[in-house]
Amino acid sequence: MKLKNFLHLAGLLLAAACSRGTVDPTVAVFTPLDYEGQPSVSYDPATQYRNPILPGFYPDPSICRVGEDYYMVNSTFGYYPGIPVWHSTDLVHWEQLGNALTRNSQMPIRNTSIVMGVFAPQISYNPHNKLFYIINTIVGGYMNYFVTTDDPASGRWSEPTLLPDVTGIDPSILFEEDGSAWIVSTATPEDFGEKRLYQADNYIALLAFDWRSGKTTGERIAIARHGVDPSAEPASLEGPHLYHIGDKYFLMCAEGGTEQGHSEVLFEASAVTGPYQPCAINPILTQRDLPVGRTPFVNCTGHADLVQTAGGNWWAVFLGVEPYEGDYYFNVGRQTFLLPVTWIGGQPVILPKGEPVPTVVDMDEEMRALSAANRIAGFDGFRPGPLWDADGIRDFVQFIRRPMKSSAVNGPVEEEPFDFMSSRKEGPWWSVDADGRLRLRLKPVDIRTAGNPAFVGERITAKTFRAETRMTFMPIQADSVATCAGLALYQSDTQLMTFVKTLSGSGRPVLRLEQVRGGAVEQSFEEPLASDKPLTLRVEAVTPTEYVFSYSFDGKKFTPVGGPLDGRVLSTQEAGGFQGAMVGVYGWRP
Numbered sequence: 001m002k003l004k005n006f007l008h009l010a011g012l013l014l015a016a017a018c019s020r021g022t023v024d025p026t027v028a029v030f031t032p033l034d035y036e037g038q039p040s041v042s043y044d045p046a047t048q049y050r051n052p053i054l055p056g057f058y059p060d061p062s063i064c065r066v067g068e069d070y071y072m073v074n075s076t077f078g079y080y081p082g083i084p085v086w087h088s089t090d091l092v093h094w095e096q097l098g099n100a101l102t103r104n105s106q107m108p109i110r111n112t113s114i115v116m117g118v119f120a121p122q123i124s125y126n127p128h129n130k131l132f133y134i135i136n137t138i139v140g141g142y143m144n145y146f147v148t149t150d151d152p153a154s155g156r157w158s159e160p161t162l163l164p165d166v167t168g169i170d171p172s173i174l175f176e177e178d179g180s181a182w183i184v185s186t187a188t189p190e191d192f193g194e195k196r197l198y199q200a201d202n203y204i205a206l207l208a209f210d211w212r213s214g215k216t217t218g219e220r221i222a223i224a225r226h227g228v229d230p231s232a233e234p235a236s237l238e239g240p241h242l243y244h245i246g247d248k249y250f251l252m253c254a255e256g257g258t259e260q261g262h263s264e265v266l267f268e269a270s271a272v273t274g275p276y277q278p279c280a281i282n283p284i285l286t287q288r289d290l291p292v293g294r295t296p297f298v299n300c301t302g303h304a305d306l307v308q309t310a311g312g313n314w315w316a317v318f319l320g321v322e323p324y325e326g327d328y329y330f331n332v333g334r335q336t337f338l339l340p341v342t343w344i345g346g347q348p349v350i351l352p353k354g355e356p357v358p359t360v361v362d363m364d365e366e367m368r369a370l371s372a373a374n375r376i377a378g379f380d381g382f383r384p385g386p387l388w389d390a391d392g393i394r395d396f397v398q399f400i401r402r403p404m405k406s407s408a409v410n411g412p413v414e415e416e417p418f419d420f421m422s423s424r425k426e427g428p429w430w431s432v433d434a435d436g437r438l439r440l441r442l443k444p445v446d447i448r449t450a451g452n453p454a455f456v457g458e459r460i461t462a463k464t465f466r467a468e469t470r471m472t473f474m475p476i477q478a479d480s481v482a483t484c485a486g487l488a489l490y491q492s493d494t495q496l497m498t499f500v501k502t503l504s505g506s507g508r509p510v511l512r513l514e515q516v517r518g519g520a521v522e523q524s525f526e527e528p529l530a531s532d533k534p535l536t537l538r539v540e541a542v543t544p545t546e547y548v549f550s551y552s553f554d555g556k557k558f559t560p561v562g563g564p565l566d567g568r569v570l571s572t573q574e575a576g577g578f579q580g581a582m583v584g585v586y587g588w589r590p
Contacts, residue, residue, distance in 0.1 A: 028473040028485030028587045030438045032386030035583065037462025039382050040322070041296070043360045047368060049092045049338070051298070051359045052320065055381040056461030057333030057580025058084070060120040060239065061317040062172070063307045064132075070307065071152055072317065073100065073123045073134060074336065077579050078114035079398040081420045082107050083121050083134060085152050086379075090370035091307075091315060091338060092363075093378030096395045098155030100134050100147055102420040106160055109141040110402055111450050114492055115577035116140040120239055120303070122172035126211055128179050135183070137169040144171050144185065146214075155421050161214045167191050167205055174242040174272075181209040182272055183216060184223070184240040184251065192222055200235035201226060204253060206242075206273065221273055227255045228265045228278035235261065239303045244272070250348070251276050252284075254302040258334070258578065260327055261288050262302035264318065266347060285318060285350040287357060292327045298337065298357035299323055304350060306341060311366040314341035316350045320357055321572075324463050324544035331491070331544070331570040332460050333580020340364060381461040387584075388456070390436040392424025398459065398582055400490065401452040403428045406443050429454050442483055442589035448493050448516060455488060457584020460541075460570070467583045468538035470555065477503045484512070485587035487537050489547070494519035495575040497565055498586065499537055499549045501529070511537075513549050515565045517574070525562025527551070539583065541567060 043050045054061075060075040072086040072094065082101030086094045101107045101118065109117050121136040134157065135146040144166040147157040163171070168186030175181045187205035189196050204224040207216040227234030239254035251267040263286035267276035287301045304318035319334040337357060341348045351357065363371060379396070387394055405414040405428045418428060425432045429441045443454040473485045486500030496516045504510045509532060515523040529535070536552045546564040568574055570581040 025474045025476045025483065026442055026589065028440045028442065028471060028585070030440060030585045031470040032388050032436055032438070033456075033458065033467060033469045033583075033585060034386065035384060035458060035465065035467045037382040037460070037465040039462065041359045046371075048360050048362055049367075051337045051339075051357065051361060052322075052335035053092065053317075053338045054086075054094065054336035054379075055332065056335060056459035057582075058336045058459075059319045059334035059578060060303050061319065061336040062120075062122040062241075062305045063317050064123050064125050065307050065309070066125045066132075068310065071123050071132065072336070073121045075120055075578070076118045076398070077577075078109065078112060078117040078401050079579070080107060080402045081397075081399075082118045083136065084395070085123075085155075087152065087376070089376060090367060090374045091309075092367065092371055093374050093376045095376050096379055097152050098395055098421065100157045102155070102157075104402060104415070104418055106147065106157070107138065107141065107402055109138060110404060110452065112140045112401070113450065113577075114400065114579055120170040122241070122305070124173050124175060126175045126181070128175070129211065133173055135163075135171045135173050137171065139169065144169075146173075163216060165216045165220070166207060167220070168202070170239045172241050173209060174244065175211070176244060176272075181211050182242060183207045183209045184242050186238050186240070187220070187222070189225075191220070197226075198233045200233070200257075202237055204237060204240045204251065223269075223274045223276050224251055224253065224267055227253075228267075228282045241305055242272070243306060248346075249276075250279075252304065252306065254304070255283065256286075256288065256302070258303065258319070259300055262286065262300045263288060264302045264304045264350060268347065279347040280345055281347060281349055283353075284348065285316070286353075287320070289354065290356055294356055296356060296359040297323060298359065299327055300334070301337070301351075301357055306348060309366060313364065313366055314343070314348060315339070316341050316348075318350065322463070325568075326573070328573045329544075329568060329571045330573075331567060331581045332462065333572070334578065381459070384458065384461075386436070387458050388432050388436065388438050390432070390434055392432050393427075393438075393456065396458055398457050398584075399452065400447070400455050400457075400582075404452050405429060406445050406451070430456060438585065440485065440585060440587045442485065442587040444589055446588060447488055447490065447496065447498065447586055448519070450493055454587045455490065455584050457488070457490065457582035460489070460581045460583050462541075463544040464541045466538065466540045468536055469585060470534055470536045471501065471585075472534040473501050473587075474532060475502050475509065477507055480505070481590045483587070483589045486511070486585070487539055487549075487583070488586035489539065489570060489581060489583050491570040491572075491575045491579070491581045492577065495569050497547065497569065499539065499561070500586070501535070504528070511551055511561050513562045513565070515569055517569050522569075523562070523565060527559070527561040543567070
């Protein structure tokens, strides 16, 4: 339907609706999305902590300490706002200080795969200018760049400074005590005028960084290639971090790809420019050689970062997954884990070979003291609280790509400045009213396309969970096409579930439940509605593979719709990529 015809019809229906005291048919109104996940283990918070420390889609962690404060960041790929910024004083309780990329100018990507975008940020502190740096790669956008702030708690990060001479992905910065600085990142053999010896052959490159000018200087230096055992043709040496500890430089990298072969390896040198040699103990973290189905079952571990406490102890954050079937079926994405580091033979080791990653960890004496003194409530990913309230949308919200207005199907996209930090109560197609209800204006962008649909969601953080919201919405129809609004569970634009109120072919209100696999509707159910009253929509993952949808008019008695949908649709095993699944509210119009 042409936009002017739709708006004309909507205007007529709106006038009629207002005369009956009902609602705007171009808008769906939702009470705050209520989410609750079920953690898989219990623990004693006075003496223990639970892994993962950040459940759900929080991959590629990077950490730094300044005084008594720890800061951490994660990848977000094609979701917006980009790069959550975390703060802790004890490594256990983490509060989100906001997001680093909250403006259009900081994240110039749109209409691309959700797996593209923000890759592997690193956070570091430069004591010489007292600025925090996040260096990062935006695949499909700026590529390598950095942003800065003098106070992460402000939530305000600078405009990007581009680094055109930094190759590849996953850059990180080492600031030295003497004022020098270095950037490491991946590189291809072609970057050094050489040919690949095998498909996943690559380098780690080093460049000097002049932080005063914000530019790299000098020649690019190759400091590592292939991995610790070139004869094994290891894949994807990436996620490099450079440390100067004592009289040694350590280069720590992920190796083997971020799937089942993932690991963390370590090289050492006496000078920053090398030569670097593999350390005696490698890998320093992996789960690839352990039996499938072990207890606890954490897999695909790697992409780590190290931090030293004020008391001199070392810890590592890293990503891992928790499969519910096989060794790679998981819906929640790659999560952030924490383990103490042991120094053996002059090198750090995160986990000895053959040991499974524990999901309950005993605190050491220093951590117990820090935890006892802690005043941060911490973010509970299993019970995060309402996604929005009267103050607006919360920091842990995720939009599918950067929010933009749309004027018509396949028509021009209207760009407008959008600052999430100052626009929590109103965006290009949504607003939050004084009663804490989200008013979602329908967009002509289908969630099954590579655009920015009218979707407001949060991370699924557990194998079993429940999410619900109460919706007020009046669908309309013209030319046999009806508007719709409701819940959506999203892994990608080809792997998802939708549970929406719409109109049947005969124009009667129905709830339609659909499961999309491989881009095609695999299952579809319709439930006639006897009333146009507001209704509560609910989804429950009663098992990791059984997602049950139901509705209620009174919020007490719920009626199921269709049969259980297959949770594997939301898995990384099927969808591929690096991201986790989301649950949220969604609306569409022709």
